[in-house]
Amino acid sequence: MGPVLLDRAHFFAEADNFLMEEKKMGLNKKTVDDINVAGKRVLVRCDFNVPLKEGKITDETRIVAALPTIQKLIKDGGKVILCSHLGKVKNGPNEGESLAPVAERLSEKLGKPVNFVADYNVTGEAATAAVAAMKEGDVVLLQNTRFRGKEETKPSDAGEAFAKELADLADIYVCDAFGSAHRAHASVAVVTKYITEKGGENAVGYLMQKEIDFLGNAVENPVRPFVAILGGAKVADKLNVINNLLEKCDTLIIGGGMAFTFLKAKGYEIGKSLVDDEKLDYCKEMMDKAEKLGKKLLLPIDTTIAAEFPNPIDAPIEVSVVDADKIPADMEGLDIGTKTAELYADAVKSAKTVVWNGPMGVFENPTLAKGTIAVAKALAETDATTIIGGGDSAAAVNQLGFADKMSHISTGGGASLEFLEGKALPGVVAADDK
Numbered sequence: 001m002g003p004v005l006l007d008r009a010h011f012f013a014e015a016d017n018f019l020m021e022e023k024k025m026g027l028n029k030k031t032v033d034d035i036n037v038a039g040k041r042v043l044v045r046c047d048f049n050v051p052l053k054e055g056k057i058t059d060e061t062r063i064v065a066a067l068p069t070i071q072k073l074i075k076d077g078g079k080v081i082l083c084s085h086l087g088k089v090k091n092g093p094n095e096g097e098s099l100a101p102v103a104e105r106l107s108e109k110l111g112k113p114v115n116f117v118a119d120y121n122v123t124g125e126a127a128t129a130a131v132a133a134m135k136e137g138d139v140v141l142l143q144n145t146r147f148r149g150k151e152e153t154k155p156s157d158a159g160e161a162f163a164k165e166l167a168d169l170a171d172i173y174v175c176d177a178f179g180s181a182h183r184a185h186a187s188v189a190v191v192t193k194y195i196t197e198k199g200g201e202n203a204v205g206y207l208m209q210k211e212i213d214f215l216g217n218a219v220e221n222p223v224r225p226f227v228a229i230l231g232g233a234k235v236a237d238k239l240n241v242i243n244n245l246l247e248k249c250d251t252l253i254i255g256g257g258m259a260f261t262f263l264k265a266k267g268y269e270i271g272k273s274l275v276d277d278e279k280l281d282y283c284k285e286m287m288d289k290a291e292k293l294g295k296k297l298l299l300p301i302d303t304t305i306a307a308e309f310p311n312p313i314d315a316p317i318e319v320s321v322v323d324a325d326k327i328p329a330d331m332e333g334l335d336i337g338t339k340t341a342e343l344y345a346d347a348v349k350s351a352k353t354v355v356w357n358g359p360m361g362v363f364e365n366p367t368l369a370k371g372t373i374a375v376a377k378a379l380a381e382t383d384a385t386t387i388i389g390g391g392d393s394a395a396a397v398n399q400l401g402f403a404d405k406m407s408h409i410s411t412g413g414g415a416s417l418e419f420l421e422g423k424a425l426p427g428v429v430a431a432d433d434k
Helices: 008-018 061-075 100-110 125-132 161-168 186-197 206-220 236-248 259-265 277-293 338-349 370-381 391-399 413-421
Strands: 041-045 079-083 139-141 172-175 201-204 226-230 251-254 296-298 302-306 320-323 332-336 353-357 385-388
Touching: 041 061, 041 186, 061 079, 061 100, 061 206, 100 139, 125 139, 161 186, 172 186, 186 201, 201 206, 206 236, 206 353, 206 385, 206 413, 226 236, 226 338, 236 251, 236 277, 236 353, 236 413, 251 338, 259 277, 259 332, 277 296, 296 338, 302 338, 332 338, 332 370, 338 370, 353 370, 353 391, 353 413, 370 385, 370 391, 385 391, 391 413
Parallel strands: 041 079, 041 172, 079 139, 172 201, 226 251, 226 353, 251 296, 353 385
Antiparallel strands: 302 320, 302 332
């Protein structure tokens, strides 16, 4: 992703341009602009789930994206207590998933010390002491919230002690972790209950607000024509998204591995291509639904095929392009073909709003990235508001060098998908209404 400008006016410029005059789909939640934090302890749930290699951060996009909110709270005289998860922490607390590298990087970015509380208990005596010693504008970073295991990830089963301990450290809570907003975790949603009980406020940060504004407007109040592009491997992952977007968009484009289930549902031979036989009827229903609603549902008209999936994934591979209904029985489709790439690029040209979630093929392989590159290039060249729905599509536009040409790249894969499904996100719902 391109550099995030830290000046708040610039940070919001794109989002504000896109907001409709009559209706802000901001879900009417309190933001960091609505709260007075001077002298108060502010617990901020960030998304510092960054990739690490040998203890070094390999992509700091999420850290950079969190800076505007943190800087605003520092400037306003808050005592800023940051928390986040990192990794899945399957085998208990360990130094490999500690937030120590994040504290170091944050300190450099903010130009001031970040006091890292390394205690695996997260909210123990060390955290309490660190917070008690804070002055206005100080920053503390707590240890990885998932070091508390089920107390963080399944608070309803494990009791809510951890959520209460987090709330005990603060007067105000700010959620700026859109990437975790779809999970009702202790540090994302449950903590707000205890902040409210003690008379505190719960708000969303700038990053959360930007995500809500972009994704919310795209789904609820798009400038038309509205084109949605869905890719990725499995139809099952995107069932509700397909259903919801068909009702909202003007054109729905399907690519990636999931396209082959649609092609098989049309009666085409798809060879050894990825398919979900249990979802064939569903795909037929969606094609019928599109027809009834008068929506365009675009499927591949040709496909890039190979004898087998590349191993390793980026290995050289011999491919050919055939019409979508002519895939030989011993071959599999691994990317959209050249005619399909042109068809999809053409559909994007006249759009005013485009949402893209999921690559068109095995983009990690240079030979099989052509379809994804063609779509990314079409989005980069359009005047439309372009929203990349996190996950693999965000990785693809970053990797392929198109990030700075997109209006908004979501920081949440699963969260943006659930938002596009029309689901309420626990992390958003838990914030106070204005």
